[in-house]
Structure formats: structure tokens, C-alpha cells
Amino acid sequence: MTQEFLITILATAITAGTPILFAALGELLTERSGILNLGVEGMMLVGAVSGFIFAVKTNDPWLGVLAALVGGGLMALIHAFLTVTLQANQVVTGLALTLFGTGLSGFLGKPYIGVPIENAFKPVNLGILSDIPFIGPVFFQHDQLVYLSYIVVPVLWFLIYRTRLGLNLRAVGENPASADSLGVSVYKVRYFYVTLGGMLAGLGGAYLSLAYAPTWLENMTAGRGWIAVALVIFATWNPLRAMLGSYIFGGIDAFGFRAQAMGIAIPSFFLKMLPYIFTILVLIMVTRKAMANRVGSPGALGVPYDREER
Amino acid sequence: MKLSKKILTIVFTLVLAVALVGCGSQEKPKAAEEGKKDAATDKLKVAFIYVGPVGDGGYSYAHDLGRQYLVKEMPDIETTIVESVPEGADSERVLTELAEKGNKIIFATSFGYMDPVIKVAQKYPDVKFLHCSGYKTADNVGTYFGRxxxxxxxxxxxxxxxxxxxxxxxxxxxxxxxxxxxxxxxxxxxxxxxxxxxxxxxxxxxxxxxxxxxxxxxxxxxxxxxxxxxxxxxxxxxxxxxxxxxxxxxxxxxxxxxxxxxxxxxxxWNWGPYYVNTVKAIKEGTWKSDQYWGPISDNIVxxxxxxxxxxxxxxxxxxxxxxxxxxxxxxxxxxxxxxxxxxxxxxxxxxxxxxxxxxxxxxxxxxxxxxxx
Missing domain, CATH: 3.40.50.2300 (Response regulator)
Structure with missing residues (x-):
């Protein structure tokens, strides 16, 4: 395996993993606040289509990104209203939002299928950084959204583990009643992070339609939202591990295709299965309370909070 | 308090569901009033089910171009489409629904609809089913594909x-x-x-x-x-x-x-001419079930x-x-x-x-x- 081959695989793993990464970060924040969001796929699609429409109309991809954030955020706001205020079943609501988002994005995007986009995000060199041997071509010859993800990941990590805001977030996800008694507004925190999570899912969708593909086709996320949900468990609710996980999930396809193209026989189904096996192992682990605390699984995940039921 | 929240939830979910239906099928036939089945004035109803969204820019899109051609050539028929229908049990429900709604010709455009088509066709002998790329036929089921x-x-x-x-x-x-x-x-x-x-x-x-x-x-x-x-x-x-x-x-x-x-x-794929010929043949009563594998000379590819x-x-x-x-x-x-x-x-x-x-x-x-x- 030559070095050039390795560089291509790793660089592709990053671009292929970035849409999953953004969505997974969003889901991670949402789940940290104790709300399960199974609508990621729908939110990504709404983000992808609204981003694409605005980028085409205004000829500015950054306005597209803004529209994707708003689109994904609005979808998540519906989720927050249903699950936080109305205390609806989070699984059902999430699934409904995925169906809704798929239909809505298909409807909105109909006139934009196959429309070429002039100003898609393109790789930007970062001067010295991009010239570092090996590291440069792998990490620093991508588009701006990838660089944005490099910033978002450590910021979120710092937020969750090193700030008072993060402590509140974790408390709300772990034991909302205790957090409430200490004066943390459970509703506000949950509304905020569910919405933020949807915005990040929208951004993940926009990465597909504005940088990776870049085009709009119905249902173009092709299940990446679900991978993001699995990935959060894989990453045990930690942004840094989510980053690593996204690149593994993304890199597996890239590696499989290139191995085939070079005539190396690789059992592609087996490769695709690996991350999920690990996800299942983590799921088994977190069924034990002691283990769950250690890996950071939010204790109140999926349980609606009602002040009157204390 | 508790009850009203529950009601609100239900209402909200219903609203979402309705909105979804509204988005899913853009080519809804104008609700032909049930019971008024006057053959002379009623348009012949033809339905298509697609495995992907019409917006895939590929396979289902090509079938829909064929349908649009059919509508242009035969303005006196009425078409319905249902897109993104999963192969298997779900398609059986969709096929039944379409037959129930008075469609006389149903084009099932993907291989995996094969067994559901055969099953539903037995229940609706007066409806003609055309199944793309399969190999099972019946008196009212024909298959079609192109070389x-x-x-x-x-x-x-x-x-x-x-x-x-x-x-x-x-x-x-x-x-x-x-x-x-x-x-x-x-x-x-x-x-x-x-x-x-x-x-x-x-x-x-x-x-x-x-x-x-x-x-x-x-x-x-x-x-x-x-x-x-x-x-x-x-x-x-x-x-x-x-x-x-x-x-x-x-x-x-x-x-x-x-x-x-x-x-x-x-x-x-150039499905249009085939769709026109088939619908015409069925309308004129000359259609017989067969397995059509159209060559390039028929212009289907x-x-x-x-x-x-x-x-x-x-x-x-x-x-x-x-x-x-x-x-x-x-x-x-x-x-x-x-x-x-x-x-x-x-x-x-x-x-x-x-x-x-x-x-x-x-x-x-x-x-x-x-x-x-």
C-alpha cells in the first residue's frame, strides 16, 4: 500500500465523514440534554434542500449554510415543542419528523433536481499547513466546512466538559429533577440543545448538497442520519470520539471502493458491518448502570420531564 | 392539564401526517366522485408505482418521463403516481389501494413488485397489470422491459x-x-x-x-x-x-x-411509446398478456x-x-x-x-x- 493511496483514503474518509460528523454532534448535544432525536435524517434532508435552494438563488454558499441551519433548527423546534412541552413519545415524534422531513424536502426540492450549482464549496489551501508532508494533504486540503468542523468539535468538547453551561446540560440529561431543584431551567436547556442539535443536522445535510455532492437529489442523505444516531452511541456521547467514529464510518466506503478498483478482493459487506458491531457492544455495555455512568450515557435519555410529577 | 396536552399532541401529529401526505403525492387525481361511474364520461384511469422518488434523476425519473409522454399523447386519460414504494408487502397495499380507487391499468415499474402484483391481480381480474422487468404473468398481468x-x-x-x-x-x-x-x-x-x-x-x-x-x-x-x-x-x-x-x-x-x-x-430508457401503445391496445381490447422484451428497433432503449x-x-x-x-x-x-x-x-x-x-x-x-x- 503506497503512501499516496493511504493519503487518498484518509482524506476521503474525512470528506465522507464530515456530513455524518455534523449530524452526530447535533444528536450528541440533543441526547446529552435527555432528548432522543430520531428525526436526524429528516432534519438533514431539510437542511440539504434549504441550503441548496438558497445557495442557488443567492449564489452565495454561506447564505445556503445559514438557510440550512434555520431549516434544521425549525424542524428541531417542532421536536422540542412536542417532546419537551407536550411530553410526547420521543421515538414516535422523531420517526414522524424523519418522514415529514423526507416528504417536505422532496416537495421543496422538486424544481432543483439536477440544477447545477456554480458556487459550491471547493477545497481551500491553508498555506503552510497544507504543505506539511502527509498531514497537509490528509487534513488541510479540504473545503471551509471541513475546517469549520475542526473548530466545532473541540469547542463542543470544551463546552460539555469544562464549562458551567456544560455541567448544566449534563445535569439535565442525567437527572432533570435535581437540576431543576438547583435552579436550572430544564425546559429552556432542552429547547436550546434540541434546536442547536437540529441546526447541526441541517448543516450536515448542507455539507452533502453544497460541498460533497454538490447537487440536490431527493433523499440524498441515503441513511446517513441513522448512521449519525448509531454513531453517538459508538462515540459514547463524546465529541472527540464522534469525530474519530465519523471518519471510520466515512472511510470504510472509500477504502472498499478503492480496494475493488485496484483489484484487491475485500468482503465489502463485512467491512460495512464492523462499526455497527461495535455500536451494539456499546449498547450492551450501557445497559449496566455502573458502566453507563462511566461511558457518559445520559441517565434520563428518552424520559419526558414533568415538574408536577415530582 | 394532562388530557389537553395529550389531545394537543394528537392534533399536532395529525397535522404533520396530513402535511406529509400533501407533500408526497403531487399528482393527485381530481377526486372523481364515487358512485358516478359513467363509462362514457369517466376518464380511463392509469396508475404508476415507482420504487424511488421521481426526483432521483435516474430510473424512476425515466419512467415518469414516459408517463408524461403518455399524458401528452392521450389527454383523455387520467394518471396517478405513487413514488418511493418499497418492494414487498408495502407495495401490495399500494397496488390494492390503486385498484380499489378505480384505476384500470397499473404499471408496476420495479422487479420487487412481482409477487404482490400477481397476488393483487387475482383479486381484481378487470384491472390490467403491467410489471416491469419481472417474469411472472397471468391473464391480466403482462411483463415489459427493454434490451x-x-x-x-x-x-x-x-x-x-x-x-x-x-x-x-x-x-x-x-x-x-x-x-x-x-x-x-x-x-x-x-x-x-x-x-x-x-x-x-x-x-x-x-x-x-x-x-x-x-x-x-x-x-x-x-x-x-x-x-x-x-x-x-x-x-x-x-x-x-x-x-x-x-x-x-x-x-x-x-x-x-x-x-x-x-x-x-x-x-x-424511452418508455413513452411503449406506454402509449399498451394503453391504446388495452382501451381497444386488443391487448393480450405477454412478456415483452423490447429491442432498440422499438425505440424503447x-x-x-x-x-x-x-x-x-x-x-x-x-x-x-x-x-x-x-x-x-x-x-x-x-x-x-x-x-x-x-x-x-x-x-x-x-x-x-x-x-x-x-x-x-x-x-x-x-x-x-x-x-x-
Whole structure:
């Protein structure tokens, strides 16, 4: 395996993993606040289509990104209203939002299928950084959204583990009643992070339609939202591990295709299965309370909070 | 308090559901008043079910172009579409619903609808079912498909003439006979004009994942191919070619719009004329159940217009070959045909039978890659 081959695989793993990464970060924040969001796929699609429409109309991809954030955020706001205020079943609501988002994005995007986009995000060199041997071509010859993800990941990590805001977030996800008694507004925190999570899912969708593909086709996320949900468990609710996980999930396809193209026989189904096996192992682990605390699984995940039921 | 929240939740979910239905089917027939079934004034109702969204820019899109052609040619009929219908049990429900709503002709456009079609057809003997790409028939069920391999052969000629590296990539969905036949026909076309070229195959194991299929196209272009063909339901591989400044051959429908600098031509489905003929025959009562595998002479498969980069002599050559195919002077798998190991599979002077073509499970000489078992 030559070095050039390795560089291509790793660089592709990053671009292929970035849409999953953004969505997974969003889901991670949402789940940290104790709300399960199974609508990621729908939110990504709404983000992808609204981003694409605005980028085409205004000829500015950054306005597209803004529209994707708003689109994904609005979808998540519906989720927050249903699950936080109305205390609806989070699984059902999430699934409904995925169906809704798929239909809505298909409807909105109909006139934009196959429309070429002039100003898609393109790789930007970062001067010295991009010239570092090996590291440069792998990490620093991508588009701006990838660089944005490099910033978002450590910021979120710092937020969750090193700030008072993060402590509140974790408390709300772990034991909302205790957090409430200490004066943390459970509703506000949950509304905020569910919405933020949807915005990040929208951004993940926009990465597909504005940088990776870049085009709009119905249902173009092709299940990446679900991978993001699995990935959060894989990453045990930690942004840094989510980053690593996204690149593994993304890199597996890239590696499989290139191995085939070079005539190396690789059992592609087996490769695709690996991350999920690990996800299942983590799921088994977190069924034990002691283990769950250690890996950071939010204790109140999926349980609606009602002040009157204390 | 508790109760009102519950009610609000239900109302909200209902609103979402209704909005979803509103988005899903944009071609709703104007609700023909039930009970007023006056044959003279009622329009003939024809329904189509698609496996993907019409917006896939590929397979289902091509079928819908056919439907639009039908509506234009026969304005006195009324069509309904249902898109993204999963193969299997779900399609049975959709088929029943469409028959129940008074559709007299139903086109089921994907292979996996086969058994549901047969089942539902037994319950509605006065409804005609046309199933695309299957092999089971009944008195009111016919099958239809086109000899896409002939168009693929022609597109192979263009690829063989274009390649400079003598390596052509082929992004393929699943190792089923239809896909294998396409790869083989394409390769026959390539090798008819360029015996040194090879066709390198990558399997994606998806029909519909634009990003992954683009990635597969890229991997071929990065490992030496300078033209990439495909058997997928999306234009992903062509967009990879566009990005890399290389060439691509589209499939399903004309993909030049999605990758204008890359697409040499596309092997396309042209379902319209078949839909018109079939609906007319059923209307006039001359239709009989059969298994239709339409050749290029029926115009059911074709090549999309060439891109501006294709030289005149290549266009001429393809045109000549197309004419010969139409007139039946030769077919794609006329012997001698050798497999990858060099073993002769079809002897000189022999023709390959339809049965053999429909069960292809080996690659012809010139294909690089394996068929996963």
C-alpha cells in the first residue's frame, strides 16, 4: 500500500465523514440534554434542500449554510415543542419528523433536481499547513466546512466538559429533577440543545448538497442520519470520539471502493458491518448502570420531564 | 392539564401526517366522485408505482418521463403516481389501494413488485397489470422491459473511442444478471473498437446513494480510468467525472444536465411509446398478456444526444452500428464470445439465447473485477 493511496483514503474518509460528523454532534448535544432525536435524517434532508435552494438563488454558499441551519433548527423546534412541552413519545415524534422531513424536502426540492450549482464549496489551501508532508494533504486540503468542523468539535468538547453551561446540560440529561431543584431551567436547556442539535443536522445535510455532492437529489442523505444516531452511541456521547467514529464510518466506503478498483478482493459487506458491531457492544455495555455512568450515557435519555410529577 | 396536552399532541401529529401526505403525492387525481361511474364520461384511469422518488434523476425519473409522454399523447386519460414504494408487502397495499380507487391499468415499474402484483391481480381480474422487468404473468398481468444491453453496447463504442488510458471504469449496483449483462454488453462495445481497453468494475451494493456512488466513481478515476460508466439510479459517478475533468457515460435518462462537461452520452430508457401503445391496445381490447422484451428497433432503449466533445466520426460509427442493430444484422453477444479466462462461451456463428442472457453470471473478456457470489 503506497503512501499516496493511504493519503487518498484518509482524506476521503474525512470528506465522507464530515456530513455524518455534523449530524452526530447535533444528536450528541440533543441526547446529552435527555432528548432522543430520531428525526436526524429528516432534519438533514431539510437542511440539504434549504441550503441548496438558497445557495442557488443567492449564489452565495454561506447564505445556503445559514438557510440550512434555520431549516434544521425549525424542524428541531417542532421536536422540542412536542417532546419537551407536550411530553410526547420521543421515538414516535422523531420517526414522524424523519418522514415529514423526507416528504417536505422532496416537495421543496422538486424544481432543483439536477440544477447545477456554480458556487459550491471547493477545497481551500491553508498555506503552510497544507504543505506539511502527509498531514497537509490528509487534513488541510479540504473545503471551509471541513475546517469549520475542526473548530466545532473541540469547542463542543470544551463546552460539555469544562464549562458551567456544560455541567448544566449534563445535569439535565442525567437527572432533570435535581437540576431543576438547583435552579436550572430544564425546559429552556432542552429547547436550546434540541434546536442547536437540529441546526447541526441541517448543516450536515448542507455539507452533502453544497460541498460533497454538490447537487440536490431527493433523499440524498441515503441513511446517513441513522448512521449519525448509531454513531453517538459508538462515540459514547463524546465529541472527540464522534469525530474519530465519523471518519471510520466515512472511510470504510472509500477504502472498499478503492480496494475493488485496484483489484484487491475485500468482503465489502463485512467491512460495512464492523462499526455497527461495535455500536451494539456499546449498547450492551450501557445497559449496566455502573458502566453507563462511566461511558457518559445520559441517565434520563428518552424520559419526558414533568415538574408536577415530582 | 394532562388530557389537553395529550389531545394537543394528537392534533399536532395529525397535522404533520396530513402535511406529509400533501407533500408526497403531487399528482393527485381530481377526486372523481364515487358512485358516478359513467363509462362514457369517466376518464380511463392509469396508475404508476415507482420504487424511488421521481426526483432521483435516474430510473424512476425515466419512467415518469414516459408517463408524461403518455399524458401528452392521450389527454383523455387520467394518471396517478405513487413514488418511493418499497418492494414487498408495502407495495401490495399500494397496488390494492390503486385498484380499489378505480384505476384500470397499473404499471408496476420495479422487479420487487412481482409477487404482490400477481397476488393483487387475482383479486381484481378487470384491472390490467403491467410489471416491469419481472417474469411472472397471468391473464391480466403482462411483463415489459427493454434490451438495454443494445444501447449499452453503443455507449461502449463511444467510451472505447474516447479513452486514452485504455482503462474504463464501471460503477455497478448489485451482482444480478441485469447488471452483469449491461457490463458485458458495454465491454463488447468498447472492445469492438479498442481491443486493448479493459473495463474495471466496482460494486457499490446500493441502487440509490448519490454520495457513495460518486465516491465509487472517484476511486475508479483515481486508479487509472479516464471514462466512467455506471449502472445506478443516480448521476453520482458522472458528477465524479465532471469534478475530475474526465468523461462519463450516463444511464437511465440523459444526464448531460448534471455533468455537462463530462457526459459523452447516456444509455437511456424511452418508455413513452411503449406506454402509449399498451394503453391504446388495452382501451381497444386488443391487448393480450405477454412478456415483452423490447429491442432498440422499438425505440424503447436509445442513446441520449452526444456531448459536444464527441467527434463526428465516432457519432457516424455509432449511428451505423445502431442501424445494424435495428435491422437485426448482428446482436451484441453474437459468437465468438470469450469469458474472462479466455474460454469460449458462445461459438463463432452462434447467437446467445434470451434465456442465457437473462441469467448472465460470468464476465466477458476485457472486464476486470469479479462477480461476488
Amino acid at each position: 438495454m444491453y443494445q444501447a449499452r453496447y453503443l455507449s461502449g463504442i463511444v467510451a472505447g473511442k474516447t479513452t486514452k488510458t485504455n482503462t474504463i471504469g464501471y460503477v455497478a449496483a448489485f451482482p444480478i444478471p441485469e447488471v452483469v449483462r449491461g457490463i458485458n454488453a458495454f465491454t463488447q462495445g468498447v472492445r469492438s473498437v479498442n481491443p486493448n481497453a479493459k473495463v474495471n468494475v466496482v460494486w457499490t451494493n446500493t441502487w440509490y446513494d448519490p454520495a457513495a456512488e460518486k465516491e465509487a466513481g472517484k476511486s475508479l478515476l483515481e486508479t487509472g480510468a479516464d471514462v466512467v460508466a455506471q449502472h445506478q439510479d443516480t448521476p453520482g459517478p458522472q458528477q465524479a467525472a465532471e469534478e475530475k475533468g474526465k468523461f462519463g457515460i450516463g444511464y437511465n435518462s440523459d444526464m448531460s444536465k448534471m455533468a455537462p462537461k463530462a457526459v459523452l452520452t447516456s444509455a437511456v 436509445d442513446l441520449a444526444p452526444f456531448g459536444p466533445m464527441v467527434p463526428e466520426d465516432v457519432k457516424q460509427l455509432v449511428e451505423t452500428k445502431k442501424q445494424e442493430l435495428i435491422e437485426g444484422k448482428f446482436d451484441v453477444f453474437d459468437g465468438p464470445v470469450k469469458d474472462q479466462t479466455g474460454k469460449e462461451r458462445v461459438a463463432a456463428g452462434q447467437k446467445m439465447s434470451d434465456a442465457d442472457m437473462l441469467s448472465f453470471d460470468w464476465f466477458v473478456e476485457g472486464v476486470e473485477g469479479t462477480i461476488p457470489k
